[in-house]
Each structure stands twice: as C-alpha cells, then as structure tokens.
Amino acid sequence: TKTFAQLSIGLAIFDRNRQLALFNPSLIDLTALPADFLSSQPNLLTFFDRMRENRMMPEPRNYASWREQIAELVVAASDDRYTDTWTLPSGVTYRVLGRPHPDGAIAFLFEDISAEVSLTRRFRTEVELGQAALDSVQDALVVFSPTGKLSLCNQPYRDLWQCEPEQSITEYCLQDAMLLWRSGTKKTKAWEKLRHHVFDMNPRDSWTAELALNSGSVMGLRVTSLHAGFTSVLFEPARTSDGALVPVEMMLG
Numbered sequence: 001t002k003t004f005a006q007l008s009i010g011l012a013i014f015d016r017n018r019q020l021a022l023f024n025p026s027l028i029d030l031t032a033l034p035a036d037f038l039s040s041q042p043n044l045l046t047f048f049d050r051m052r053e054n055r056m057m058p059e060p061r062n063y064a065s066w067r068e069q070i071a072e073l074v075v076a077a078s079d080d081r082y083t084d085t086w087t088l089p090s091g092v093t094y095r096v097l098g099r100p101h102p103d104g105a106i107a108f109l110f111e112d113i114s115a116e117v118s119l120t121r122r123f124r125t126e127v128e129l130g131q132a133a134l135d136s137v138q139d140a141l142v143v144f145s146p147t148g149k150l151s152l153c154n155q156p157y158r159d160l161w162q163c164e165p166e167q168s169i170t171e172y173c174l175q176d177a178m179l180l181w182r183s184g185t186k187k188t189k190a191w192e193k194l195r196h197h198v199f200d201m202n203p204r205d206s207w208t209a210e211l212a213l214n215s216g217s218v219m220g221l222r223v224t225s226l227h228a229g230f231t232s233v234l235f236e237p238a239r240t241s242d243g244a245l246v247p248v249e250m251m252l253g
Contacts, residue, residue, distance in 0.1 A: 009111045016104030018044040018074070030094070030110045031056050044106075045070055058086050073098065077106045085113075093117045139234050144198050146229035148174035160235060174198055186212040190221055197223055198231045211235075 010027035014020055019041045028035055032054050033047075042050070048070055051057045060069055076082035077098025086094040097109045131152075134141065140157035142165075144150060150165050150172040158164060161180050165172040178191050190209040197204055206224040213219055220236030 012108045014106050141234045143232045
C-alpha cells in the first residue's frame with residue numbers, strides 16, 4: 001500500500017467479486033472520484049458509471065449497451081489484453097491498462113499522458129510544417145546523412161525523378177539514388193565526386209556542376225555541406241534559351 005501511494009499512476013484493484021479492494025491517492029486525483037465513494041468499495045460497474053457521469057471517460061456511443069461494454073472491458077482485462085487511450089472532453093488524455101491480478105482480481109491503471117500526447121502532436125505538426133516548407137521550394141532537393149542514408153527530400157525531387165524514396169522496402173540510400181540519376185543523365189564525373197563528398201568526414205566545400213540529360217537539356221547540380229556531416233543535393237531546373245523553365249516531364253525525356 002505504501003508503494004502504491006507513491007505512484008503517479010492511478011491504481012484501482014477489484015477483487016474476484018468485482019468490488020474495489022484497493023486504490024491509491026493518484027486515482028482520486030486522476031478520476032475526480034471522492035475518497036468516501038472509493039472507500040465504500042463500489043463494484044466495478046458503479047465505479048465506471050460514476051466516472052462516466054463525471055466525464056472522466058469517453059461517453060459510450062450507445063448507452064443502452066453500456067453494461068455490455070463494461071463486461072467486454074472486464075474480459076479483456078482478465079485476459080491481460082486491455083489497453084486503451086481515453087481522450088476526454090476536457091482535453092486530458094489517459095492511457096488505461098487492465099491487468100489480471102492474483103486470486104481472480106483485476107487491476108486497472110490510469111496514467112495521464114496529456115503532456116506526452118501534446119509533445120507528439122506538436123512534433124508531428126512541426127515535421128509536417130517543415131515538409132510543407134520544403135515542398136514549396138521549386139528546385140528538387142534531397143539530403144543524405146554522413147552514412148549515405150536518405151534524410152529527407154521534397155515533392156519536386158519526387159516529381160523530377162519519378163520516385164517515392166520513403167516507400168522503399170529497404171532503407172533508401174545514396175547508391176539507390178545514384179542508379180536513378182545515372183539512368184537519366186549522360187556520363188559525368190559528378191556522381192563519383194558526390195559519393196566522396198557524402199562519405200568524407202572532413203570539412204568539405206560546397207560545389208556545383210552541370211548535368212547533361214538524356215533528353216538533351218542541361219540541369220544544374222548544387223552540392224552543399226550541412227551541419228553534422230549531412231549533405232544536400234539540389235537539382236536546378238534547365239532553362240530554354242529565353243530563360244523559361246523546362247517542364248519537369250521534358251527534362252528527363
């Protein structure tokens with residue numbers, strides 16, 4: 001009991017008769033259920049029904065089947081397979097686990113993961129924003145790690161080379177990209193120079209080159225050293241004699 005009292009996770013243990021046999025202070029904080037109510041050893045259905053009334057668990061879609069839902073929850077917990085995430089109207093998110101306990105009892109654990117969920121959402125939003133910004137760049141851009149693994153690329157790169165690196169079954173690397181680049185360009189020393197640049201751990205100067213495409217047009221290549229040994233490879237679009245951009249579908253022929 002002393003150990004349970006120090007847990008930040010709310011704990012509720014129901015005995016074989018499904019009466020609340022043990023709970024810790026965190027359960028009071030997380031469920032907003034009164035201590036005297038919990039001390040009265042309510043049965044499992046009454047416990048969850050009070051939580052529903054307090055809007056401390058998701059509202060059932062069909063209240064008529066409420067008892068059936070609770071029964072299914074109990075069976076899942078008894079089989080050690082109840083894990084769920086509850087997003088409450090207040091914006092709080094709980095991770096709820098149901099586990100079998102000795103002598104036919106069941107233990108439910110309630111953990112507030114709101115901060116974790118918020119951080120994950122914020123990180124996902126930042127990643128999506130960064131990708132959107134990258135996709136807004138008109139030139140085709142791809143970045144490789146010091147080990148030659150694909151780090152990121154933008155939509156113009158996918159359109160130009162007609163590929164989806166992120167959907168590759170194996171980890172997409174510089175070698176895979178070079179096979180594609182070589183197939184669309186005439187022979188050049190730029191690819192070997194680029195390979196040495198990516199894998200060179202020493203300070204490296206950025207450089208540019210021109211690529212003769214199989215279609216007969218010319219495309220600019222710009223290789224830039226980034227922080228921590230990463231390398232960005234940018235393909236600048238070919239232009240006609242009057243300075244107009246050559247459409248992507250015409251560049252590689």
